[in-house]
Each structure stands twice: as C-alpha cells, then as structure tokens.
Amino acid sequence: xxxxxxxxxxxxxxxxxxxxxxxxxxxxxxxxxxxxxxxxxxxxxxxxxxxxxxxxxxxxxxxxxxxxxxxxxxxxxxxxxxxxxxxxxxxxxxxxxxxxxxxxxxxxxxxxxxxxxxxxxxxxxxxxxxxxxxxxxxxxxxxxxxxxxxxxxxxxxxxxxxxxxxxxxxxxxxxxxxxxxxxxxxxxxxxxxxxxxxxxxxxxxxxxxxxxxxxxxxxxxxxxxxxxxxxxxxxxxxxxxxxxxxxxxxxxxxxxxxxxxxxxxxxxxxxxxxxxxxxxxxxxxxxxxxxxxxxxxxxxxxxxxxxxxxxxxxxxxxxxxxxxxxxxxxxxxxxxxxxxxxxxxxxxxxxxxxxxxxxxxxxxxxxxxxxxxxxxxxxxxxxxxxxxxxxxxxxxxxxxxxxxxxxxxxxxxxxxxxxxxxxxxxxxxxxxxxxx
Amino acid sequence: xxxxxxxxxxxxxxxxxxxxxxxxxxxxxxxxxxxxxxxxxxxxxxxxxxxxxxxxxxxxxxxxxxxxxxxxxxxxxxxxxxxxxxxxxxxxxxxxxxxxxxxxxxxxxxxxxxxxxxxxxxxxxxxxxxxxxxxxxxxxxxxxxxxxxxxxxxxxxxxxxxxxxxxxxxxxxxxxxxxxxxxxxxxxxxxxxxxxxxxxxxxxx
Numbered sequence: 001x002x003x004x005x006x007x008x009x010x011x012x013x014x015x016x017x018x019x020x021x022x023x024x025x026x027x028x029x030x031x032x033x034x035x036x037x038x039x040x041x042x043x044x045x046x047x048x049x050x051x052x053x054x055x056x057x058x059x060x061x062x063x064x065x066x067x068x069x070x071x072x073x074x075x076x077x078x079x080x081x082x083x084x085x086x087x088x089x090x091x092x093x094x095x096x097x098x099x100x101x102x103x104x105x106x107x108x109x110x111x112x113x114x115x116x117x118x119x120x121x122x123x124x125x126x127x128x129x130x131x132x133x134x135x136x137x138x139x140x141x142x143x144x145x146x147x148x149x150x151x152x153x154x155x156x157x158x159x160x161x162x163x164x165x166x167x168x169x170x171x172x173x174x175x176x177x178x179x180x181x182x183x184x185x186x187x188x189x190x191x192x193x194x195x196x197x198x199x200x201x202x203x204x205x206x207x208x209x210x211x212x213x214x215x216x217x218x219x220x221x222x223x224x225x226x227x228x229x230x231x232x233x234x235x236x237x238x239x240x241x242x243x244x245x246x247x248x249x250x251x252x253x254x255x256x257x258x259x260x261x262x263x264x265x266x267x268x269x270x271x272x273x274x275x276x277x278x279x280x281x282x283x284x285x286x287x288x289x290x291x292x293x294x295x296x297x298x299x300x301x302x303x304x305x306x307x308x309x310x311x312x313x314x315x316x317x318x319x320x321x322x323x324x325x326x327x328x329x330x331x332x333x334x335x336x337x338x339x340x341x342x343x344x345x346x347x348x349x350x351x352x353x354x355x356x357x358x359x360x361x362x363x364x365x366x367x368x369x370x371x372x373x374x375x376x377x378x379x380x381x382x383x384x385x386x387x388x389x390x391x392x393x394x395x396x397x398x399x400x401x402x403x404x405x406x407x408x409x410x411x412x413x414x415x416x417x418x419x420x421x422x423x424x425x426x427x428x429x430x431x432x433x434x435x436x
Numbered sequence: 437x438x439x440x441x442x443x444x445x446x447x448x449x450x451x452x453x454x455x456x457x458x459x460x461x462x463x464x465x466x467x468x469x470x471x472x473x474x475x476x477x478x479x480x481x482x483x484x485x486x487x488x489x490x491x492x493x494x495x496x497x498x499x500x501x502x503x504x505x506x507x508x509x510x511x512x513x514x515x516x517x518x519x520x521x522x523x524x525x526x527x528x529x530x531x532x533x534x535x536x537x538x539x540x541x542x543x544x545x546x547x548x549x550x551x552x553x554x555x556x557x558x559x560x561x562x563x564x565x566x567x568x569x570x571x572x573x574x575x576x577x578x579x580x581x582x583x584x585x586x587x588x589x590x591x592x593x594x595x596x597x598x599x600x601x602x603x604x605x606x607x608x609x610x611x612x613x614x615x616x617x618x619x620x621x622x623x624x625x626x627x628x629x630x631x632x633x634x635x636x637x638x639x640x641x
Contacts, residue, residue, distance in 0.1 A: 192492070
C-alpha cells in the first residue's frame with residue numbers, strides 16, 4: 001500500500017515535470033489573457049508584436065473611445081495568428097455606449113467653399129460637427145429621422161461628427177473645378193440683382209441680357225453653352241426661347257440649369273412642372289422671418305413624377321428640382337427676389353445672396369478630382385469594429401473563460417506547490433519506511 | 437416680373453420737383469428704343485421712407501441746397517449698400533451754386549468721395565455709344581451757369597469695382613431733358629439717349 005502510494009507520487013511528480021518541460025519547449029506565450037483599454041492598446045500591440053503575444057486579448061473601450069483603423073487591422077492579424085480577440089465596454093452605466101453612426105463629407109460647388117456633412121445617427125441623437133480646432137455646428141436628429149445634414153461654410157479636409165460620445169471622422173476626397181455661371185434673360189432688376197449676388201459670392205458671371213432687338217448687353221464672353229465653360233445657366237425669363245434647345249443639350253450632358261419665373265414656359269421637357277398663374281406679391285416689404293412670402297410667385301404646378309419639391313409657400317410649390325440626363329434643373333417660381341434684397345430686413349442682402357448661391361450650387365456642374373484619403377479616416381467606427389472583431393462581449397466572462405483554458409505550468413505557483421509536495425511526501429515516505 | 441418704374445427722389449430740403457417733365461420724357465425714350473418693360477408713369481418716393489428701397493434707381497435734382505435729414509441719410513446708405521443707384525443732377529449747371537456745393541458735400545458724407553468718371557466707362561457704351569463721354573447740354577454750349585463744358589461726370593463707385601453707386605452730373609440734364617415727349621420729334625438728334633444709357637446701365641450692372 002505504502003509503496004503503491006509512493007509510486008503514485010513519483011508518477012505525479014514526473015508527469016508535472018514533463019508538463020513543465022513541454023511548457024518550456026512549446027512556442028512562447030507571454031500571458032494567458034491580456035485585457036487592455038484603448039489608451040494602452042498601442043503600446044501593448046507594439047509589445048506583443050516584438051515579444052510573445054498572449055493567447056487572448058480583450059480590449060475595453062471607455063465612453064468616447066473607438067479603435068483606430070490601424071489597431072483594428074493589427075488585432076485582426078493577431079486573430080489570424082490564433083490569438084483570441086474580443087472587445088467590449090465596461091458594465092458601468094456611467095460609460096456611454098458606442099452609437100451606430102456614419103459620416104459623409106463632400107465639397108459644395110461654391111466659390112467661397114463649403115462642406116456638406118451628412119451624418120447617419122439614431123433618431124433623437126445629438127450630433128456635433130467639429131474640426132481639429134473645435135466644434136463647428138451641432139444639431140439634434142429628429143425623432144423619426146435617420147440622420148442630419150450640416151452645412152459648414154468652409155472647405156475642410158477632414159471633419160469629425162460626434163454622435164453621443166462616438167466620434168466618426170470623414171474626409172472630403174474630391175476637389176472641385178468651378179466654371180462660370182451664365183445669366184440669360186431680359187434686362188431688369190431680377191437679372192441685375194441675381195448677377196450682383198452671385199458675383200459678391202465669388203462666382204464669375206457671364207451675362208447676356210436682351211435690351212432691344214440686335215442690341216443686347218453682354219458681359220464676359222458668353223460663347224458656346226457647354227459644360228467645358230459653364231457650371232450653370234440661369235434663365236431669367238421667356239426671352240431665352242431661341243437658345244432653349246442648346247440649353248437642353250447642355251443640361252443633358254451634365255450642366256446645371258436654374259429656371260426662373262416665366263422661363264419655365266420655354267423648357268417643357270426640363271421643367272419640374274408647369275408654371276402656374278402668377279400670384280402677385282402682397283406689396284409688403286419682405287420680412288426677415290419669412291422673406292419670400294411677400295414675393296411674386298409663379299407656382300410650379302403639375303409636378304413631374306421625378307421632381308422633388310424643395311420649397312413650398314402654403315399649398316403652392318415655390319421651388320422644385322429634378323435630374324435630366326446627367327444634369328440637374330431647379331425651377332424657381334419666385335420672379336422678384338430682388339425686392340427681398342433691396343426692401344427686406346437688416347440681413348436681407350446677405351440672405352438673398354446666400355439663397356441664390358445655394359440654388360446655383362445645388363445644380364452646378366463641377367468636375368471632380370480625387371484626392372488621397374487620409375489614413376485616420378473612420379466614417380463608421382462601430383460598424384467597422386463589429387465587422388473586424390465581431391459583436392462586443394462582456395469582459396469578465398471572456399477573460400474567465402480564457403483563464404480556465406490556459407494555465408502556464410512554468411509560472412503557476414499551484415503546479416509548483418503540488419510538484420514540490422509530491423516529491424517531499426514521496427521522499428519522506430521512503431526515509432521513514434523502517435522506523436517504528 | 438416687375439416693370440421698371442422711373443422714380444424721382446423727394447427730399448426735405450430744396451426743390452426736389454424742379455424737373456417734372458424729365459420722368460415722362462425718359463420713360464418715353466426707354467419705351468421707344470428698348471424692350472425694357474417700363475411703367476408709363478413715374479413715381480415720387482421720399483428718401484425718408486423705406487418705400488425708396490423698392491426703386492433701385494433714383495433720380496435726384498434741384499436748384500436749392502441738398503441736405504439729407506438723419507433718416508434720409510440712413511436710408512440712402514442702406515439703399516446704396518444693397519445695390520441701389522442714384523443719379524444726381526445739378527439743375528443749376530453751376531459749380532459754385534448751392535446745389536452743387538451742398539450735394540457734393542452730402543454725397544461725400546453719405547456715400548463716399550466723388551471722382552471723375554472715365555469717358556471710356558461702360559456707362560457710355562452699354563446701349564447708345566458716346567465715345568467722347570457724356571453728351572454736352574445746350575446750357576453748357578450756350579455758356580450759361582458756370583460757363584464751363586464739363587468733360588466728365590463724377591461718380592462714387594462700389595469698393596473694389598467700377599460699378600456706379602452715385603452718378604453726379606454738373607451738366608444740367610434736368611434742363612436738357614425737361615420738355616414734353618411729344619416735342620421730341622422737332623429735335624434733329626434725340627438728346628435723351630444718354631438717359632436711356634443711365635437706365636440700361638442701372639438695370640444691367
């Protein structure tokens with residue numbers, strides 16, 4: 001019986017030594033499970049790459065932390081090498097959860113520059129748009145909306161959109177080439193002040209205004225109506241009829257067209273709808289709160305199937321747009337917007353200018369040149385994270401699971417203690433065998 | 437689209453209504469030579485009223501001192517800032533006269549410094565061609581008033597461009613154009629053509 005027990009102890013000791021020997025000879029692993037937060041991840045990745053990687057990694061992201069692209073790629077490389085990689089957030093309620101969001105930024109076709117930022121976010125979420133210097137604008141997504149659009153009056157290279165506390169970073173990847181705007185129509189206050197506003201906005205404007213038979217006022221060099229020359233054509237009234245076929249060809253090849261008031265009578269195939277009976281202005285001065293309410297209006301009626309209403313006045317459609325071929329056409333029902341600029345409130349000149357610039361920008365043809373995407377762009381951080389590393393897991397469960405599976409025989413004090421105890425008992429048993 | 441309405445400015449000081457026949461005569465010429473939609477009747481608008489902002493070209497004339505009230509000055513500054521244009525004509529044709537002295541002071545104070553307008557300016561070519569600059573008036577040629585033939589008009593131009601905000605004339609076009617339109621047929625040369633240029637310029641620049 002005693003010799004059998006000693007034999008068992010010897011076998012146990014030899015078995016443990018063999019296990020330790022195997023542990024020493026097998027490919028090294030630094031730690032069984034490593035749990036790191038976002039702040040220390042970069043250093044940990046560098047350490048694991050130059051020494052032994054752990055068998056499993058759990059990345060804990062605090063509120064407002066997202067994994068940069070390089071870190072995701074690095075962790076995916078570890079995963080392909082057999083390292084278990086998981087991520088999650090602390091269970092504390094004080095940590096804001098990552099929000100599913102996405103960001104898109106594009107340059108606006110406007111001489112003063114400008115960036116249109118579209119952010120996809122859950123309804124009711126707060127969105128802050130910022131650049132490297134700080135916040136630029138903020139907006140709250142409507143309860144039933146799926147995102148928001150923010151116009152930034154500056155040309156930006158990269159831009160951040162923070163939804164809740166989840167930051168996304170987008171980049172403007174195109175640079176635009178802006179051409180001239182051509183204004184056609186009869187001489188009048190509307191044409192004059194549209195030209196004036198666009199020039200103040202920075203657009204180079206060519207003008208061809210009819211004053212008398214064989215005596216037009218021409219500014220610039222309005223030659224062929226072509227996308228190689230013009231970003232947009234503005235047709236002020238029906239006097240553009242003789243060149244309407246050329247304008248239609250220009251639009252179908254990608255050009256932008258703004259049809260104002262009675263000019264809609266000559267662009268049947270391009271219009272968003274038919275021009276209705278003119279509603280006279282109310283002869284009141286345009287107010288700052290609703291400046292276009294008191295302007296003369298030739299409403300857009302019988303809307304085309306693919307037309308999009310951009311602005312209404314009561315039940316009447318005031319501005320509508322549609323695509324024709326590869327170009328865009330916006331139909332403006334107002335025909336006396338100059339009254340807004342001249343007789344409106346204190347900010348009327350500025351707002352009139354901005355409104356017309358926005359109308360032209362919405363249709364302007366602007367050839368794009370691609371620019372390289374900055375490395376730190378992450379337009380949808382949560383989506384990219386789930387795509388790379390899977391769904392989040394609870395940190396305690398994952399590490400405990402890994403800990404149960406992976407015990408290092410060379411470093412475990414329990415193994416050493418059992419081995420030492422087995423040898424000691426076996427040795428003591430043999431030494432005390434003849435004693436009474 | 438609204439039509440062009442010839443507007444005469446009414447100001448508190450002086451005789452703003454010294455040339456009542458000029459509007460009808462110029463309206464007649466605009467209708468005669470151009471396709472511009474023009475209202476058959478002119479209007480009179482007080483410079484002290486916001487109503488002036490509805491008329492982006494204003495005709496100002498008189499013999500007596502021109503002094504803006506505070507309200508008039510504020511309105512004129514707002515008007516010019518937004519793109520309005522004023523044509524101011526000295527009905528005295530006398531650079532030592534009270535209208536000239538006070539009007540040039542008031543314009544300088546309200547809008548900026550008047551400078552000679554180059555005779556190659558597009559004002560002189562935008563419709564009818566006046567290669568020698570502003571046409572002379574019979575008062576100048578007859579030696580009346582200051583006994584000068586003014587070779588240039590003066591103007592305040594918009595900062596950074598050559599666009600006219602205030603056009604100032606010492607040539608007394610108010611007398612030259614102050615006759616009934618029906619009498620135009622007796623003229624060998626229609627002397628209101630330059631008035632058409634002013635209106636075409638205002639409507640297109």
